[in-house]
Amino acid sequence: MKTIKLYNDVEIPIVGLGTYQLMMGLQSYKTVLSSLKIGYRHIDTARIYLNERSVGQAIKRSKLPREQIFVTTKMWNNSILNKKGEQAFKNSLKRLGLKYIDLYLLHWPIEGYLEAYKVLEKLYAEKQIRSFGVSNFLIRHLENLKAHGLKKPMVNQIEVNPYYQNDELIDYCQKNDIVVEAYSPLGGSKYSCLHDETLSRIAKKYQVSTSQVILKWLTQRNIIVLPRSKNIDHLKNNLELDSFVLSDKDISDIKTLNKNFKTGDDPEVYE
Numbered sequence: 145m146k147t148i149k150l151y152n153d154v155e156i157p158i159v160g161l162g163t164y165q166l167m168m169g170l171q172s173y174k175t176v177l178s179s180l181k182i183g184y185r186h187i188d189t190a191r192i193y194l195n196e197r198s199v200g201q202a203i204k205r206s207k208l209p210r211e212q213i214f215v216t217t218k219m220w221n222n223s224i225l226n227k228k229g230e231q232a233f234k235n236s237l238k239r240l241g242l243k244y245i246d247l248y249l250l251h252w253p254i255e256g257y258l259e260a261y262k263v264l265e266k267l268y269a270e271k272q273i274r275s276f277g278v279s280n281f282l283i284r285h286l287e288n289l290k291a292h293g294l295k296k297p298m299v300n301q302i303e304v305n306p307y308y309q310n311d312e313l314i315d316y317c318q319k320n321d322i323v324v325e326a327y328s329p330l331g332g333s334k335y336s337c338l339h340d341e342t343l344s345r346i347a348k349k350y351q352v353s354t355s356q357v358i359l360k361w362l363t364q365r366n367i368i369v370l371p372r373s374k375n376i377d378h379l380k381n382n383l384e385l386d387s388f389v390l391s392d393k394d395i396s397d398i399k400t401l402n403k404n405f406k407t408g409d410d411p412e413v414y415e
Contacts, residue, residue: 145185145383148366150298151321154275156214156247158363159383160186162327162370168195175374176202180213183383188301188325188370190218190251191236200240215240216247218279219263224256229263233272248273249301252414253285261294275299277323280411283316301325304367306337306358309402314367325368330355332407342397350388353381360385361398 147155161179166172172195176187180202189199196217203213217240223232237245248267250260257278264276277299278285290296300317304310304326317324331337338354347354359369359382371382390398 145183146363148323148368150275150323151296152275152298154246154298156275156299156323156368157184157186158366158368159359159385160184160188160214160216160325160368160370161379162372163187163189163195163199164193164327164372166193166195166372166374168198170198171374172198173202173205175379177205178376179379180206180208182376182380184379185212186214186216186368188216188327189240190249191220191223191232192218192251196236196239197241200242204241210242214246215242216249217245218249218251219260221252221254224250224252224254224260227256227259229260230266233263233267237272244271245273247275247277247299249277249279249299250281251279253278253281253411254414257285258288258292258294261289265295277301279327280409280414282411283313285411286316286320286322296320297322299323299325299368301327301370303328303406303408304362305329305331305335305407306340306343306361306398306401307331307335307403307405308407309399311402314365318366323366323368325370326362327370328407329362329369329371330358331405334407335403335405337401340401342401346390346394346397352384352388356381356385356388357390357394360388360390361395364390364395
């Protein structure tokens with residue numbers, strides 16, 4: 145699988161499995177295990193998803209070498225607010241049953257994020273995490289990290305899809321060597337892009353699915369994608385992106401679809 149290299153030379157598979165809303169227990173365990181069996185090597189979870197334990201059990205059951213699987217988890221807001229970042233990390237590590245985390249993120253830029261970010265830098269210096277970053281951070285939050293003399297994040301995980309293209313933030317990140325990860329790349333249940341006429345037309349031209357067109361639109365721009373599915377056929381489909389390349393005209397047509405329809409919470413007001 146194609147990878148993207150962070151500024152510290154750590155490489156991340158460009159397609160990952162998002163586990164948000166995969167229920168703890170058997171559902172998340174089976175989905176993660178199935179995804180690893182068919183070729184996924186990047187799993188994204190978080191404390192607030194309540195499935196870290198199931199994710200860890202699936203990784204162990206897969207019997208794949210640990211160094212072949214890229215695991216991301218995130219520090220939740222109560223730990224940021226209450227300055228308990230180190231304990232939050234230890235708890236996540238224990239639930240996952242791992243000796244280290246490949247990527248550790250702050251989940252939201254809430255009050256206390258500067259102090260919590262220093263915890264990420266400390267964990268990285270101690271080699272307990274291979275890379276660190278943020279999620280849902282806007283330009284002003286990223287500039288604030290810089291203003292306080294902190295290292296720039298290696299990753300910013302944000303909402304991106306054809307109906308919410310988030311171009312200004314993506315451009316800022318890529319110009320500053322911060323890798324962008326796209327969650328809700330297919331638009332989510334609230335504003336799904338899967339039945340869009342323009343995307344369906346492009347998909348028909350290449351004889352692929354609409355979801356493949358969307359994921360290709362992002363990965364062609366060196367954006368990591370984290371689609372979620374419990375369906376094994378959809379999981380396989382999301383990996384099969386090498387048979388076609390979107391033309392400039394396709395990309396231009398997709399550009400016109402932006403509606404600023406945001407599925408998730410808004411970082412502008414969340415804090």
